[in-house]
Amino acid sequence: MESKTPSIYLIYPSCFYYPDWMEKVEMKTSQLLLASFLTRYYPVEYADFEYAIGRPNSVIQIKRFERKVHDLFADCRHKILAISCWTSLSYQATLTISRIWREMYPERLIVVGGYHASARPDEFLTENNLIDYVICGEGELALKDIAAGFAASGRPAGTTVIKSPPVREDNFVGYNWDIVDRFMSEYFPNGPGNIYLYLSRGCPFGCSFCMEPLKDRKWRAYTPDSAFQELDTAIARFKPYGVAFADACFGMRPGWRKEFLRLLAASNPRAWIVIETRPEYIDDEDIELFAQFKTEIQFGVESCSPDMLLLMKKTRQPDKFLERFRNVSHKLSARGVLHRANLIFNHPGETRKTLDETFGFIDRELENKSSYLMWAAHSYMHFPGCELDSNKAYYEKTFGSRFLRPEWWKENDDQYYASMQFIPSADLGEENRGLWETMMAQRKENLKSALAPRAFRFAANKYFLDWKIDPRYEEV
Ligand code: B12
């Protein structure tokens, strides 16, 4: 049966050629937030095809995926298919699903949005106008207007790319958990491992490898009180093991942060709370509050080489940034607060000298015993939409960087692996690009021995499962 108002079918399309061993994101918060807004105006159904169908990574599996999409679309009452091409990993799945919908429902609408759509809107322009609208940026307001327009005048003549205005604080809506209630009870009957929550939007920084600057950079947040209510409701309703704040820039305003953290500490949440933030945004009072509940603080440190931090546009004052991180980390350790430094190695411009600088900094920190600092390192993954992507020629010319699979999201090959096929500099060519991993492995023993027993056990349980056979695991 077809509904009279243009109801919206919002889909997370899954990813093709993404390895099985990569964990699925349990519940996709951006899509839920978008649906929570739209549901105030139109009927909205949300489906996650990664769970409902799976993640195909061969031609045969893709055929099966197509058949299942076809089945799920049969007798569909919705007039608007809204696909979230949130990361580039979903590019192929987005096109495949659009083709199926178009064949089945030539008169109905297809709208695509998300980070990949914002980064490369042109990649959704096909000869036969498969997709009706490509939305760049935050989707709420544009999608609401499109739905109103469709009710009045049907499909547009050609594909239209729209830059959607950002949602202002006074237009923020809360999470409508009813939208995912069935999904959660079907896939996580005993509660999810993790729920990610956005309490704010926007980030004033402009890191070279990050797409966030493409969206509105103005920091906007729920009030501290409603942010806390959102958290409290999610914990009470789904009983997750952990809640992570996935904001681009958590707690940027000190007044907001303190008010929110005070409420959080006073509530003594039953779930672990994971907060990713910058060292500049943590002060002594925050540290005292963190010490009152089960939490892990994550810092996007990215590199400990001042030159790399400048190149990454992480900060204009790299020495100050690193010193601040060191200071905050020592204070967190003194209060027994677990924290993690995230590092990106092999960013364009990385050389043996910059690796030495980073490991020099790490080595100094590893001399501290009873530390609560864990190091998490990853190779640079090239995703479109960031400064690095638009300035590839600069990095190639200046450092001899080589982007070996510049459009890997269009390839039928392991996309996780392909996104890392990259030469950072002439100095770290083919033979040396694995050097950072060797340097990290050489420090394995020190990475362990620097940690306090509780931090060791936590790290072994969450990040380094092979540490569990170490006798220190039982020391707590
Ligand atoms: C939180 C986050 C995560 C969380 C996700 C939590 C969750 N449950 O959803 C975690 C940690 C799990 C994660 C994982 C990954 N992430 Co991530 N993540 C982010 C982050 C920080 C979100 C920023 C934010 O504040 N969003 C707030 C919400 C409100 O905005 P939004 O997400 O943009 O959603 C809006 C629009 O996109 C749009 N929209 C979305 N869908 C649709 C659909 C339609 C139809 C329309 C019209 C609009 C629309 O409207 C939404 C509401 O306004 C971003 C950016 C960053 N600073 O790093 C990266 C980011 C999105 N991640 C990225 C990547 C690469 C990944 C990983 C691949 C990393 C990895 N190595 O594995 C995985 C992929 C996971 C997967 N399979 O999808 C990239 C994507 C780049 C790209 N071009 O694809 C980003 C942009 C970081 C970067 N490198 O720049 N991530």
Ligand code: SF4
């Ligand atoms: S990496 Fe973090 S701090 Fe840098 S621009 Fe992206 S969201 Fe902002």
